[in-house]
Amino acid sequence: MLTIKNLHAEVEGKKILKGINLEINKGEMHAIMGPNGSGKSSLASVLAGRDNYTVTEGEVWFNGKNLLDLSPEDRAREGVFLAFQYPVEIPGVSNLNFLKTALNEIRAYKGLPALEAREFLKLTKEKQQLVDFHSNLMNRSLNEGFSGGEKKRNEIFQLAMLDPQLAILDETDSGLDIDALRIVSSGVNKLRDAEKSFVVITHYQRLLEYIIPDFVHVLYNGRIIKTGTKELALELEERGYDWLKEELHLKESV
Amino acid sequence: MTSDMILPFYQALTADVTALAAQVTVPSTDAVQSIRRKALERFTAMGLPTLKTEAWRYSNIQRYLKEFPYELLNNAAPVAPTVAQQAAIPELDCYRVVLVNGHLQADQSTLPEGKGITIGAMSAYADAPGFVTYFNQQHHLETESLAQLNTALFADGLYIELAANTVLDRPIHVIHVYSCTAHSFIQPRHLWVLNRNAAATIIESSVHPETTAVAFANSVVETVVQENAELWHYCVQQGEDSFREVSTTAAQQFKDSRYHHFSVTLPGTPFTRNNTSVALNGSHTETNLNGLYITNKHQHVDNHTFMDHIMPDCNSNELYKGVLLDDSNGVFTGKILVHQEAQKTNAFQQNNNLLLGSKADINSQPQLEIYADDVKCSHGFTAGQFSEESMFYLRSRGIGEEAAKALMVNAFSHDITDAIHVPALQHFLQEQIAEIMNN
Structure with a gap:
């Protein structure tokens, strides 16, 4: 589904990603971990098409299409979704109107007619329950005055509504208390199926107790330095990242 | 000629x-x-x-x-x-x-x-x-x-x-x-x-x-x-x-x-x-002056306002918002005069602008003349573009650039349109704004 080959990217002349290789197949859950500044969120931004990043080398293929050639909106319409680490507040744009516009733009891209108001509301009600997203938040301005937990739940709610093939969750767990974390994780778990893939970017192993990954990758200094299964996350929790860094330096000095 | x-x-x-x-x-x-x-x-x-x-x-x-x-x-x-x-x-x-x-x-x-x-x-x-x-x-x-x-x-x-x-x-x-x-x-x-x-x-x-x-x-x-x-x-x-x-x-x-x-x-x-x-x-009056100007081409729109606080204990609120497209020009002048007798005046003024055209401009002039000593008065002015972060957020959800701009302009003008108390007029203007931005 997604193939990343030797991806290099920089921001304002500073090299951030230095040769990422990653293959993600249908239905897989990948976790990307790593210390601060290792490039985790940058990878998410580059995949979603944030325009202050310049890709200097490498390729990203998504279902046979060159993802890097597409505008952010076309990436979303093709089925890539980024749950933001810091969801943006947009006063004056109602949540409902925003979702309706997004959903219908994606449908139009796929040649589908706009959803009827009744169908849209039915879908909204159904997906709201997934993340316990209160109806009274729906008519409010997008994320305006939402608590941290409400914002993150809104991201997962949008994910459920837009039904992408690939969802990238950028530190969705950061800033959440344990109850909110449970709600968000259970929402994500309910959305897992054989067609949908996830990339979960996190700083903490805690999230991976609730969302069980198929693969865990460690990103350090703009590259994936180790890939393993969920046990790797536990090991990182116990031992930190230093042993990996040492291993890396040993390898590189040989 | x-x-x-x-x-x-x-x-x-x-x-x-x-x-x-x-x-x-x-x-x-x-x-x-x-x-x-x-x-x-x-x-x-x-x-x-x-x-x-x-x-x-x-x-x-x-x-x-x-x-x-x-x-x-x-x-x-x-x-x-x-x-x-x-x-x-x-x-x-x-x-x-x-x-x-x-x-x-x-x-x-x-x-x-x-x-x-x-x-x-x-x-x-x-x-x-x-x-x-x-x-x-x-x-x-x-x-x-x-x-x-x-x-x-x-x-x-x-x-x-x-x-x-x-x-x-x-x-x-x-x-x-x-x-x-x-x-x-x-x-x-x-x-x-x-x-x-x-x-x-x-x-x-x-x-x-x-x-x-x-x-x-x-x-x-x-x-x-x-x-x-x-x-x-x-x-x-x-x-x-x-x-x-x-x-x-x-x-x-x-x-x-x-x-x-x-x-x-x-x-x-x-x-x-x-x-x-x-x-x-x-005394004890309430005044709301609301303005919204969305201009294009070589349009020139000049809003010249004057709040004359002659008597004490009056409240006035002035909010003018502008979206300037293409080569259009906006002018806003907000004069607030608070006479010496007009104690306990509350007089607020805001003028916010989105400059979206490459040659669009705005001249904004607050003019506060205050002769009373127990008043609350303020004024503010902004001119800017769309927030890039907001635009990216909308686009990352599949909303095209033009539709995203239309949403943002609607959002920008919502302080004014929300205050319209005739629903048919409110709806009509929201539709007009969306149409302008979609063309």
């Missing part, structure tokens, strides 16, 4: 304005004739504003007056009802007043009727008590030469007076049709009086059906909001390319009254100047 070939009307304005006064043939009382003569003298003394006139520094009115060989037009030829229909607002349950060049068209209008309601042509009510008491009494008019010109030469207009305790059950939609066969300078004059405890909503729109004959309207509305009365006053400006406008609204408020004024200027008319002034002649 070069400027020296011009222009009987413009020459008359600058050289022989009394000759124009002779053209005004609307019957009137001696009192009105005397007011007109004084206004003519004042206009002659002041002359037309130039770029050296402080209040007109950024709006070159002379250029627009010389643009076409205008003639002063005082009468109205019959106009088909379909013309006024162009300004209709869908789903708006309202009374309708159609004026052609300021002259009431009774057959096309649905006027409110009943006890306490007086409504008709200005020329028919020069003896009415409200007219005698309030006509041309808002003192700000004296300092504005174009308002003086209107007083001296106006043809006719709409007179409304609501007796004490009269509350209109529906809005009045006033449709100004400006119709002419040659380039014309048209000057309607209106007076709307709400007596004690009266309440009304008045919505103004205009239509100029011709595309070859240019109409320049120099209109004046005086409103009077007496003790504990409330007026919602909406001005929707969606003019045509062959229309120019100087629109003066002069309000007087008395004790405990509420006045909500909305000025919404959308693309179309190349030149719009709105003079909006409120004189607070009583």
Whole structure:
């Protein structure tokens, strides 16, 4: 589904990603971990098409299409979704109107007619329950005055509504208390199926107790330095990242 | 056309304005004739504003007056009802007043009727008590030469007076049709009086059906909001390319009254100047001045506002928001004058702009003159572009760049549109904004 080959990217002349290789197949859950500044969120931004990043080398293929050639909106319409680490507040744009516009733009891209108001509301009600997203938040301005937990739940709610093939969750767990974390994780778990893939970017192993990954990758200094299964996350929790860094330096000095 | 070939009307304005006064043939009382003569003298003394006139520094009115060989037009030829229909607002349950060049068209209008309601042509009510008491009494008019010109030469207009305790059950939609066969300078004059405890909503729109004959309207509305009365006053400006406008609204408020004024200027008319002034002649009043201007091409929109806090314990809130596209220009002037007696005044002012065109610009001038020492006053100004982070957020959800901009402009203007208390009008304007942004 997604193939990343030797991806290099920089921001304002500073090299951030230095040769990422990653293959993600249908239905897989990948976790990307790593210390601060290792490039985790940058990878998410580059995949979603944030325009202050310049890709200097490498390729990203998504279902046979060159993802890097597409505008952010076309990436979303093709089925890539980024749950933001810091969801943006947009006063004056109602949540409902925003979702309706997004959903219908994606449908139009796929040649589908706009959803009827009744169908849209039915879908909204159904997906709201997934993340316990209160109806009274729906008519409010997008994320305006939402608590941290409400914002993150809104991201997962949008994910459920837009039904992408690939969802990238950028530190969705950061800033959440344990109850909110449970709600968000259970929402994500309910959305897992054989067609949908996830990339979960996190700083903490805690999230991976609730969302069980198929693969865990460690990103350090703009590259994936180790890939393993969920046990790797536990090991990182116990031992930190230093042993990996040492291993890396040993390898590189040989 | 070069400027020296011009222009009987413009020459008359600058050289022989009394000759124009002779053209005004609307019957009137001696009192009105005397007011007109004084206004003519004042206009002659002041002359037309130039770029050296402080209040007109950024709006070159002379250029627009010389643009076409205008003639002063005082009468109205019959106009088909379909013309006024162009300004209709869908789903708006309202009374309708159609004026052609300021002259009431009774057959096309649905006027409110009943006890306490007086409504008709200005020329028919020069003896009415409200007219005698309030006509041309808002003192700000004296300092504005174009308002003086209107007083001296106006043809006719709409007179409304609501007796004490009269509350209109529906809005009045006033449709100004400006119709002419040659380039014309048209000057309607209106007076709307709400007596004690009266309440009304008045919505103004205009239509100029011709595309070859240019109409320049120099209109004046005086409103009077007496003790504990409330007026919602909406001005929707969606003019045509062959229309120019100087629109003066002069309000007087008395004790405990509420006045909500909305000025919404959308693309179309190349030149719009709105003079909006409120004189607070009583205490404990509330005033909301809301403005929204969305401009494109070479459009020039100048909102000139004056909040005159004469009496203590009054609240005023002024919010003007602009979206400037293409090469358009905006001007905002917000004068707040707090007299020495006007203690405990709250007067707030904001002017926020989105500059979206590469050559768009805005000149914004707050002018606060405060002579009282126990007041709360503030003003603020911003000019900026869309937040990149917000744009990216919307686009990352599959919303295309144009649709995202339309959403953002709607969001930007929501402080104004949300405050509109007539749902049909609110919906209509939101749709208009979306349409402008989608084109």
